[in-house]
Amino acid sequence: MQAQSLLLLPMAFLLCPGAWAGEIIGGKNAKPHSRPYMAYLEIQRKEKTYICGGFLVSENFVLTAAHCNGDEITVKLGAHNISEQERSQQEIPVCHQILHPQYDNETTNNDIMLLQLAETVKLNKWLKTIPLPRTNKRVKPGTKCSVAGWGRTSRQSKSAPVTTLQEANLKVLEDDVCLKNPDVTYYDYDAFTMMCVGDLKKGKASFMGDSGGPLVCGKRAQGIVSWGSQKSASPGVYTRVSTFIPWIEEMMRTLEP
Secondary structure, three states: OOOOOEEEEOOEEOOOOOOOOOEOOOOEEOOOOOOOOEEEEEEEEOOEEEEEEEEEOOOOEEEEOHHHOOOEEEEEEOOOEOOOOOOOOEEEEEEEEEEOOOOEOOOOEOOOEEEEEOOOOOOOOOOOOOOOOOOOOOOOOOOEEEEEEOOEOOOOOOOOOOOEOEEEEEEEOOHHHHHOOOOHHHHHOOOOOEEEEEOOOOOOOOOOOOOOOEEEEOOEEEEEEEEEOOOOOOOEEEEEHHHHHHHHHHHHHHHOO
């Protein structure tokens, strides 16, 4: 099962059977600039434009999903309404896309990518980094987290992505919710590299942010929006960031200006 990004032009999604691109369903408008780490990615791939989410982890790097790779990527930071030229915004091209070497676009395993920015960002009240978890520090099932993005707000609608940042709350589930799920979509779930997230009792399992955006638990980015099922009341799957901390740190040390 291969995850796909949100297609911006024309206004539709590229989805393989049973998969979703990133979206916020049933969420609400985020308070402007309350998530100063959020990144909006415009991706050029084979003369088409896609979008993904991401998050700022240093003045030179943004973390996102590996399936958000493209021929060229531009990152917009400090944004709330991406259709307006807000004075808070900084738009910077990506100079290096560093996909995890074991990323598998068939199973979507190791779905993580580090983006090196062509310029150093100017941190301020609108734009800040978000801390990452400690290596292999797992989030306890039942932990309440949140996700945000600029994606579509309905699975049925063919509408364009929204222009203002949306957010929703959900929680970390036991791995078995995905591992033992009868839906064939979850056959490729790997508990070491992935997180099972949703709220099946309250019907919040479909509250997903744009692919590549962060799952924030407490004040740390614990997950990356990766893939899930199109069926209602199904959990979402996120890349488990804590598994990849050594790789992230090594890449940043190697490439840091």
